[in-house]
Every structure is written in C-alpha cells, then in structure tokens.
Amino acid sequence: MERQPLAGDTPFEIEALQVELWRRMTRREKARIVAGLCRGVQDAALEGVRRRFPTAGPREQFLRLALLRLGPELAVEAFPDAADLVGSGPLP
Numbered sequence: 001m002e003r004q005p006l007a008g009d010t011p012f013e014i015e016a017l018q019v020e021l022w023r024r025m026t027r028r029e030k031a032r033i034v035a036g037l038c039r040g041v042q043d044a045a046l047e048g049v050r051r052r053f054p055t056a057g058p059r060e061q062f063l064r065l066a067l068l069r070l071g072p073e074l075a076v077e078a079f080p081d082a083a084d085l086v087g088s089g090p091l092p
Helices: 012-024 027-052 056-072 073-080 078-083
Strands: none
Touching: 027 056, 056 073, 056 078, 073 078
C-alpha cells in the first residue's frame, strides 16, 4: 500500500523534514503550537460572529459562538438564554 502525503501540495522530501522537526519538538513546544492554533480558530470564529451581527453585545456574541461550537441543543442546555437566539438571523 502506497503512503499518501499529508498535504497534496508538498513534496515528500519537504514533508519528511517537517515530520522530523515535529519528532524533535518537546511536548511543551507542541502544546504551545496547538494552543496558538486553537486561539486563532477561536478568534476567527468570534470575528465571524461580530461581522454577521455587528450590533451584538459581548453576551450575545458569546452565546452565538456557543451555538456555533456546541449546536443549539447543547448550547441552550448550558446557556438557557441562548434559546432566544435560536433561529434568529443568519446561522447562529
């Protein structure tokens, strides 16, 4: 069975170098990178909510982000006031 590349636009030689660098990294270095990526995704999602709902205050932004991340059922269970936002406007 032939190995598939991690990314279709990266030559195997470069991919091998990247994998070797990952193997040499400490757990702390890897955790720092993952935490930064998670923060970036969170920031991008929140910015998306802000752009779709420019007049929303901080609580509404938080709730709309919860609706996106958790889905309506779980978000409303965790944050009952999110029920007021379900089905209002564009996707959460």
